[in-house]
Amino acid sequence: MPTISVQNLTQFCEAILQGAGVPRHKAEVTTACLVASNLRGVDSHGIQLLPYYVDQLLANEMDAQADGAVISESGSCLHFDGQNALGQWVAETCCEHAVRIARENGMALVVAKESNHFGAAAWWAQKMRAAGQIGIVMCNASPIVPPWQGREGRLGTNPICMSVPGPWLLDMATTTVAAGKIFKAFLNGQPEVPAGWAFDSAGVPTTDTQSAYKGMLMPLGGYKGSGLAMMVEILCAVLSGGAMSTEVGAIRFRGKKVRVSQMFLAIDVARFMPVDEFTARVEHLVALMKSTATAPGYGEVMVAGDPEWRTEAERRKNGIPIADGNWEQLVKAGERVQVAAPALQ
Amino acid sequence: MPTISVQNLTQFCEAILQGAGVPRHKAEVTTACLVASNLRGVDSHGIQLLPYYVDQLLANEMDAQADGAVISESGSCLHFDGQNALGQWVAETCCEHAVRIARENGMALVVAKESNHFGAAAWWAQKMRAAGQIGIVMCNASPIVPPWQGREGRLGTNPICMSVPGPWLLDMATTTVAAGKIFKAFLNGQPEVPAGWAFDSAGVPTTDTQSAYKGMLMPLGGYKGSGLAMMVEILCAVLSGGAMSTEVGAIRFRGKKVRVSQMFLAIDVARFMPVDEFTARVEHLVALMKSTATAPGYGEVMVAGDPEWRTEAERRKNGIPIADGNWEQLVKAGERVQVAAPALQ
Numbered sequence: 001m002p003t004i005s006v007q008n009l010t011q012f013c014e015a016i017l018q019g020a021g022v023p024r025h026k027a028e029v030t031t032a033c034l035v036a037s038n039l040r041g042v043d044s045h046g047i048q049l050l051p052y053y054v055d056q057l058l059a060n061e062m063d064a065q066a067d068g069a070v071i072s073e074s075g076s077c078l079h080f081d082g083q084n085a086l087g088q089w090v091a092e093t094c095c096e097h098a099v100r101i102a103r104e105n106g107m108a109l110v111v112a113k114e115s116n117h118f119g120a121a122a123w124w125a126q127k128m129r130a131a132g133q134i135g136i137v138m139c140n141a142s143p144i145v146p147p148w149q150g151r152e153g154r155l156g157t158n159p160i161c162m163s164v165p166g167p168w169l170l171d172m173a174t175t176t177v178a179a180g181k182i183f184k185a186f187l188n189g190q191p192e193v194p195a196g197w198a199f200d201s202a203g204v205p206t207t208d209t210q211s212a213y214k215g216m217l218m219p220l221g222g223y224k225g226s227g228l229a230m231m232v233e234i235l236c237a238v239l240s241g242g243a244m245s246t247e248v249g250a251i252r253f254r255g256k257k258v259r260v261s262q263m264f265l266a267i268d269v270a271r272f273m274p275v276d277e278f279t280a281r282v283e284h285l286v287a288l289m290k291s292t293a294t295a296p297g298y299g300e301v302m303v304a305g306d307p308e309w310r311t312e313a314e315r316r317k318n319g320i321p322i323a324d325g326n327w328e329q330l331v332k333a334g335e336r337v338q339v340a341a342p343a344l345q
Numbered sequence: 346m347p348t349i350s351v352q353n354l355t356q357f358c359e360a361i362l363q364g365a366g367v368p369r370h371k372a373e374v375t376t377a378c379l380v381a382s383n384l385r386g387v388d389s390h391g392i393q394l395l396p397y398y399v400d401q402l403l404a405n406e407m408d409a410q411a412d413g414a415v416i417s418e419s420g421s422c423l424h425f426d427g428q429n430a431l432g433q434w435v436a437e438t439c440c441e442h443a444v445r446i447a448r449e450n451g452m453a454l455v456v457a458k459e460s461n462h463f464g465a466a467a468w469w470a471q472k473m474r475a476a477g478q479i480g481i482v483m484c485n486a487s488p489i490v491p492p493w494q495g496r497e498g499r500l501g502t503n504p505i506c507m508s509v510p511g512p513w514l515l516d517m518a519t520t521t522v523a524a525g526k527i528f529k530a531f532l533n534g535q536p537e538v539p540a541g542w543a544f545d546s547a548g549v550p551t552t553d554t555q556s557a558y559k560g561m562l563m564p565l566g567g568y569k570g571s572g573l574a575m576m577v578e579i580l581c582a583v584l585s586g587g588a589m590s591t592e593v594g595a596i597r598f599r600g601k602k603v604r605v606s607q608m609f610l611a612i613d614v615a616r617f618m619p620v621d622e623f624t625a626r627v628e629h630l631v632a633l634m635k636s637t638a639t640a641p642g643y644g645e646v647m648v649a650g651d652p653e654w655r656t657e658a659e660r661r662k663n664g665i666p667i668a669d670g671n672w673e674q675l676v677k678a679g680e681r682v683q684v685a686a687p688a689l690q
Binding site for chain 2: 072074075076077079104105106107108109111134146147148149150151152154155160162164168170172176199202203204220221223224225226227228230231233234235237238239240241244245246267268269271272273277278281282284285288289292293294295296298300301302303304
């Protein structure tokens, strides 16, 4: 697969966003989030998203000039109105509030409504981690997942993410896989997806990529995945007063704003023990996992974050591989705003 | 199956605990928690647990006199030492702190170490709900679950529970099923458990109840279930400074204290909107789920909490059914402390 350097990809994406009317500082924040996800190997949440953002911007369905505004701040709680701003800009602002409030009060819960897609939750949870805090991030999403026993989309992939000081980082959709994995298979012409990923549009399990793309994602493990998705929907959309379930739009479809809600929870570790001690305890716990004898057929026990850190080390060295379908979309997005594409290697 | 009234079961369990040296007020709190779980149909976390508590008490491995103590309180954070007290008494105390702090600061995070089994998390999360708050409760547990790709127990069933004002209540182990479901099958002589519940002791999936009982539980959906269990382990045991992973004991085995950690997170809904408005929004979200067309083979979409509320209505009316194996254990526990059993109906 052809590759591109972090620097070239970053410049290209920033230029595209600026070409679509996004102020420079917001283009930088947004691009940093997307490219970081490609670096981590989470291509579903990387620059694959940018062409959709451009669609939204050029259709005037996302407001590049809006900054969002604090509705209220009270104790550890902050309520934010995203005002249809870029999701990454809302998240950047909310993370700053969360870190500040957790420093003051030991904890923070920042909940934003009327936001847009903010890329991978892991990028934001790690902002809290960088401040010596535990960061928990959740968001609701387009209603492409049926509740357990249903056959119409009502919930999003509604991810749960937690980052901590120490070698562990969880960022998981509450479906078997993230929607972006099916989009990626579709964009890149793969005929089949694994069993357990999706239903067709009639609510019947399918492995056909076309049917899965037009169908729905499966909740993780059945009814428990639905329960977790509802937990996220309540903590984000119900609590924010924002759009929920079928009221939420989608970055891939025009005519409706996205209107997602996002939640940022920060815990100041130092209220319980020094951060160094906490970090050592996480390291000890991770070591206990890795010392586990492996099950038949496996050579190693990994913990959340391991695959992505390994991929990041490799991609920083060798560049970011870009699938043909994704690159074609990005180049087209560039053409729409008169930005020429750099060469791939 | 024979049944027993709530009143008779409550009196019997309180008497057994008092016979084992538990002060009256703690016996009442503990029994209320267990019987509530039977009422909800979650028999795995009901009076089935009491004989093990009695074993712990009579072996001097749990301290019926200890109350636990606050280590520190700072802003929204409270750090608690359970001092090996009854888990239900630790939880009762921590919930009171969580509700008080969330009223003062909008949020509370109470983390307790050196606790014991506290029954079903749902009972405690509902204490916050009763105060107009969102209650999130987690705890670590005996290391009977291998991390994904491992074949030795390193994590507990580590439940995630959330209760909110409104008709929805999540309380789920991060394994496919709670350990109590396998114990229940074992105690009651059922030869098989469903596929996907457990590994045998070599790390190979099994449906044989004996092998499952001696083996290990499966993480929910594979690596994501392991990730969620680690999230719980970190928020409870790492943050509390308590026992983690293989340092944790088990109520079914003597010679080692249980030493679990528990986390109680409370959010004061009123900081975001009036509780009535929040409740109406939860009701609306639940109605959106229930209006979903059903998948082939299903007649209804239910949400978390539905099956238990229905069972509770039925059992309050007709009494609590008690399986032979569970009753035999409870009667034996009574005999150990000279408390006679009431008659079943």
